[in-house]
Amino acid sequence: MEIRELQWFVALAESEHVTSAAERLNIAQPTLSRAIARLEKRVGVPLFDRHQNRLRLNKYGEVFRAHAVRAISEIDLAEQRIATLVDPDTGTIALGFLHSYGTWLVPRILTGYRTLAPATTFELRGSAADVVVDGVRRGRLDLGITSPRPAGDDLRWTPLQDEPLCLLVPAGHPLAGRSQVAAAELAGEEFVALQPEYGLRQVADRLCAEAGFTPRIVLECTELSTLRTLVASGLGVAVVPATGDEATHEGRAVRVPLTDPGAHRTIGVVVPAEGPRAAVVARFYAYVRSTARLPAG
Numbered sequence: 001m002e003i004r005e006l007q008w009f010v011a012l013a014e015s016e017h018v019t020s021a022a023e024r025l026n027i028a029q030p031t032l033s034r035a036i037a038r039l040e041k042r043v044g045v046p047l048f049d050r051h052q053n054r055l056r057l058n059k060y061g062e063v064f065r066a067h068a069v070r071a072i073s074e075i076d077l078a079e080q081r082i083a084t085l086v087d088p089d090t091g092t093i094a095l096g097f098l099h100s101y102g103t104w105l106v107p108r109i110l111t112g113y114r115t116l117a118p119a120t121t122f123e124l125r126g127s128a129a130d131v132v133v134d135g136v137r138r139g140r141l142d143l144g145i146t147s148p149r150p151a152g153d154d155l156r157w158t159p160l161q162d163e164p165l166c167l168l169v170p171a172g173h174p175l176a177g178r179s180q181v182a183a184a185e186l187a188g189e190e191f192v193a194l195q196p197e198y199g200l201r202q203v204a205d206r207l208c209a210e211a212g213f214t215p216r217i218v219l220e221c222t223e224l225s226t227l228r229t230l231v232a233s234g235l236g237v238a239v240v241p242a243t244g245d246e247a248t249h250e251g252r253a254v255r256v257p258l259t260d261p262g263a264h265r266t267i268g269v270v271v272p273a274e275g276p277r278a279a280v281v282a283r284f285y286a287y288v289r290s291t292a293r294l295p296a297g
Contacts, residue, residue: 003071007025007072009039009047010068016048016054018032046058047061047064048061089119091120094123094125094140094142096131096135096141097145097146098132098199099127099128101145106145109291110122128222129199132270142271143285144270147268148203155270156275158292160266162266162267162293163241163267164257165204165240165241165258166241166263167238168254168255169231170232171232171252175256179257182260183208184213186211187212189215189236190216190236191218192219192221193221195222198222199265200265219236239258242255266294269285
């Protein structure tokens with residue numbers, strides 16, 4: 001069974017008319033009819049019900065079409081992946097990253113890399129830290145930019161830079177006028193936070209634990225923009241990145257620097273322990289590592 005015959009079958013299943021399908025495929029009508037007859041002989045059942053000049057998929061044809069579409073898609077994907085193994089300048093890279101990095105870090109990296117390899121394309125997937133790491137582990141992502149450092153010896157982690165964290169408070173909050181604040185002073189505050197699977201939440205929880213308390217979280221959400229809006233609405237305080245989105249909701253929220261040494265999250269790039277397999281990914285990985293602002297090791 002040739003992949004070409006599967007493609008012809010899918011085209012005929014869509015049009016349900018031999019003449020129009022043959023014209024679309026730029027082949028002779030008898031050629032298409034013979035190919036479909038061979039398929040039906042191979043599977044042992046008719047795939048179409050015949051009604052004068054038209055065809056209609058029957059229940060066997062519906063099953064066969066679903067598998068044919070998947071087979072064609074897998075072949076196309078295999079050809080793309082082989083192409084990326086051969087040529088480091090072309091191909092598609094699946095890049096995962098934390099949502100908040102999509103507003104500043106990822107655009108900065110891609111802008112620089114596009115000047116070196118303009119033919120490379122990207123599938124960009126912003127998500128939570130655990131989802132990014134799992135995507136790299138399972139091969140759904142070629143590499144991820146995330147924080148904190150993931151656990152496990154099946155991944156390779158390269159720190160890129162430290163991102164400072166600050167406290168975000170409502171404009172009328174007693175701490176809004178402070179030039180800085182220590183985490184230990186926040187033990188009595190009500191917090192709003194991202195859900196536990198998010199990297200920022202994990203870093204913030206660690207910061208509070210090092211200050212000797214467990215934060216009293218009154219609301220959880222899944223987006224940093226929502227987190228800032230909750231603070232601006234007076235629903236609590238939050239630990240947020242000091243970089244990226246500079247909006248303070250028209251003066252309704254104020255950023256206060258944190259003095260604690262641990263008030264930062266380390267951003268890093270993660271790949272499988274054996275490193276990238278495709279040449280196009282390996283070249284981009286090397287470029288991302290070259291942008292590191294932390295000493296090696």
